[in-house]
Amino acid sequence: MLLRTAWRRAAAAVPVAPGPNSTAPTRGLRLRGTLRALLAATVPAGADLPPWRGDAPEYYTASLFLVDHATQSDVPSATATPPQAESELRPLYMDVQATTPLDPRVLDAMIPYLVNYYGNPHSRTHAYGWESEAAMEHARQQVASLIGADPREIIFTSGATESNNIAIKGVARFYRSRKKHLITTQTEHKCVLDSCRSLEAEGFQVTYLPVKKSGIIDLKELESAIQPDTSLVSVMTVNNEIGVKQPIAEIGRICSSRKVYFHTDAAQAVGKIPLDVNDMKIDLMSISGHKIYGPKGVGAIYIRRRPRVRVEALQSGGGQERGMRSGTVPTPLVVGLGAACEVAQQEMEYDHKRISKLAERLTQKIMKSLPDVVMNGDPEHHYPGCINLSFAYVEGESLLMALKDVALSSGSACTSASLEPSYVLRAIGTDEDLAHSSIRFGIGRFTTEEEVDYTVEKCIHHVKRLREMSPLWEMVQDGIDLKSIKWTQH
Amino acid sequence: SGPSRRGPIYFFPSKMAASSRAQVLDLYRAMLRESKHFSAYNYRTYAVRRIRDAFRENKNVKDPVEIQALVNKAKRDLGIIRRQVLIGQMYSTDKLIIENQEKPRT
Numbered sequence: 001m002l003l004r005t006a007w008r009r010a011a012a013a014v015p016v017a018p019g020p021n022s023t024a025p026t027r028g029l030r031l032r033g034t035l036r037a038l039l040a041a042t043v044p045a046g047a048d049l050p051p052w053r054g055d056a057p058e059y060y061t062a063s064l065f066l067v068d069h070a071t072q073s074d075v076p077s078a079t080a081t082p083p084q085a086e087s088e089l090r091p092l093y094m095d096v097q098a099t100t101p102l103d104p105r106v107l108d109a110m111i112p113y114l115v116n117y118y119g120n121p122h123s124r125t126h127a128y129g130w131e132s133e134a135a136m137e138h139a140r141q142q143v144a145s146l147i148g149a150d151p152r153e154i155i156f157t158s159g160a161t162e163s164n165n166i167a168i169k170g171v172a173r174f175y176r177s178r179k180k181h182l183i184t185t186q187t188e189h190k191c192v193l194d195s196c197r198s199l200e201a202e203g204f205q206v207t208y209l210p211v212k213k214s215g216i217i218d219l220k221e222l223e224s225a226i227q228p229d230t231s232l233v234s235v236m237t238v239n240n241e242i243g244v245k246q247p248i249a250e251i252g253r254i255c256s257s258r259k260v261y262f263h264t265d266a267a268q269a270v271g272k273i274p275l276d277v278n279d280m281k282i283d284l285m286s287i288s289g290h291k292i293y294g295p296k297g298v299g300a301i302y303i304r305r306r307p308r309v310r311v312e313a314l315q316s317g318g319g320q321e322r323g324m325r326s327g328t329v330p331t332p333l334v335v336g337l338g339a340a341c342e343v344a345q346q347e348m349e350y351d352h353k354r355i356s357k358l359a360e361r362l363t364q365k366i367m368k369s370l371p372d373v374v375m376n377g378d379p380e381h382h383y384p385g386c387i388n389l390s391f392a393y394v395e396g397e398s399l400l401m402a403l404k405d406v407a408l409s410s411g412s413a414c415t416s417a418s419l420e421p422s423y424v425l426r427a428i429g430t431d432e433d434l435a436h437s438s439i440r441f442g443i444g445r446f447t448t449e450e451e452v453d454y455t456v457e458k459c460i461h462h463v464k465r466l467r468e469m470s471p472l473w474e475m476v477q478d479g480i481d482l483k484s485i486k487w488t489q490h
Numbered sequence: 491s492g493p494s495r496r497g498p499i500y501f502f503p504s505k506m507a508a509s510s511r512a513q514v515l516d517l518y519r520a521m522l523r524e525s526k527h528f529s530a531y532n533y534r535t536y537a538v539r540r541i542r543d544a545f546r547e548n549k550n551v552k553d554p555v556e557i558q559a560l561v562n563k564a565k566r567d568l569g570i571i572r573r574q575v576l577i578g579q580m581y582s583t584d585k586l587i588i589e590n591q592e593k594p595r596t
Contacts, residue, residue: 090584092586350540
């Protein structure tokens with residue numbers, strides 16, 4: 001019953017093709033041909049189909065049973081389509097620093113390993129294992145060639161967080177007997193800072209380098225912070241909140257001259273800016289799958305072999321991945337990661353040019369139409385796809401709520417649950433009130449000019465509206481200096 | 491309605507052998523036609539834009555070996571587009587907020 005009514009609804013959307021049964025009434029509509037013909041005829045695709053409901057099997061089986069022997073009246077169905085109201089339309093996605101959609105080429109590479117080639121890559125005795133292992137090694141080669149490494153130096157993990165844990169805790173613990181000091185920055189990702197904090201509890205010392213107002217570290221401070229017992233320096237390549245690019249090549253040079261290992265969290269940088277682990281003298285690098293249009297739940301760590309970097313393994317088990325990370329390697333996910341890296345290598349220049357153009361368009365339009373907007377982070381050493389703007393006299397949360405048609409974030413996803421302003425913005429010296437009014441715009445491979453224009457238009461509209469309502473804005477318009485006000489307590 | 495004849499002819503040098511030039515034109519048209527069936531706005535716009543830009547970028551390639559390699563890659567990509575269009579349509583969901591306002595099938 002449900003099958004027929006659901007199918008009739010879908011069928012009604014299809015323009016009836018003239019054929020041998022063209023005189024048959026719509027009610028007795030008989031659709032010949034395959035799923036493909038039907039879907040090819042359904043234009044625009046998806047618009048007239050109800051929202052996909054995975055728990056409603058008739059949407060699958062309907063595609064196979066193409067004959068409708070309709071003689072009974074319609075039974076009111078529990079799965080009736082609600083009218084396509086304004087609120088049903090999905091928001092634009094402008095939060096690529098949080099995660100990225102899968103590139104269709106990546107999904108296409110993964111599907112065979114989810115459907116037919118499901119062997120365990122560590123099974124050495126049968127074809128299922130061999131083909132899975134071959135795919136895993138091919139993916140390793142793809143990841144390695146993106147960063148200029150040897151495939152033997154790539155270890156697959158569950159993501160950049162695990163890679164960061166392995167790099168920091170693994171290196172620190174291995175050299176524990178002679179070296180007790182680590183250096184990192186105040187703007188690192190939470191997983192790096194948290195790993196350092198847990199190492200401090202184990203008896204290590206950690207120096208958290210401050211950053212300048214631009215968000216970039218001071219190289220002189222780094223040099224003076226290195227001690228004879230420093231084992232590791234960890235500085236991220238591109239910051240996920242403000243998009244600032246650290247001078248990785250210079251830091252690598254300093255570290256290699258002082259015989260200190262250099263780790264970089266390149267989750268936001270891999271595949272977007274050219275990276276070479278040998279030119280930049282990087283000893284360890286963390287890679288994340290879902291930031292480069294690959295699947296979630298997979299990442300990699302690059303660990304240099306010449307000169308060898310020794311790392312104490314965090315996860316014990318069957319000795320997979322050279323003993324550094326035991327556990328069955330998830331073939332479909334690593335195949336996806338490899339495909340994402342290969343696509344990123346091919347598309348890097350094209351994407352970078354396009355994203356720079358769109359970023360320029362976004363910032364110019366906003367800055368031109370609104371006064372008192374501050375861009376956080378150095379404008380020159382900056383990855384264009386991550387734009388963090390502070391709108392003075394507007395509360396960030398209320399602006400995000402107002403921009404409900406655009407998926408944006410203020411600060412990083414891992415800290416969005418807390419009420420505190422971002423520690424990254426605090427580290428670059430942003431005023432408390434400006435830190436609360438910051439929004440991060442993310443532009444990626446699939447972002448269109450229309451999306452940017454829509455976002456800009458809505459942003460300008462809502463900032464103006466919120467400022468109209470703000471008493472602080474009124475005072476500023478009257479020429480009152482807010483810093484000079486003595487707020488009384490009641 | 492298909493793309494106008496003007497565009498593709500401008501892109502390709504007349505010295506190319508007629509058969510491979512027709513092949514490239516067919517591929518270009520087929521890829522654009524398939525890409526317009528992506529149900530996801532972002533995939534659809536990306537595919538159309540990327541195909542146009544890629545064919546435009548490679549229009550002056552003369553070396554027949556290189557042309558053949560590009561044609562083979564394009565054929566593989568056409569297969570990817572076909573499969574992914576189908577999958578996207580099987581799992582389609584609501585449109586984006588700007589799809590109401592923009593002209594259809596940019």
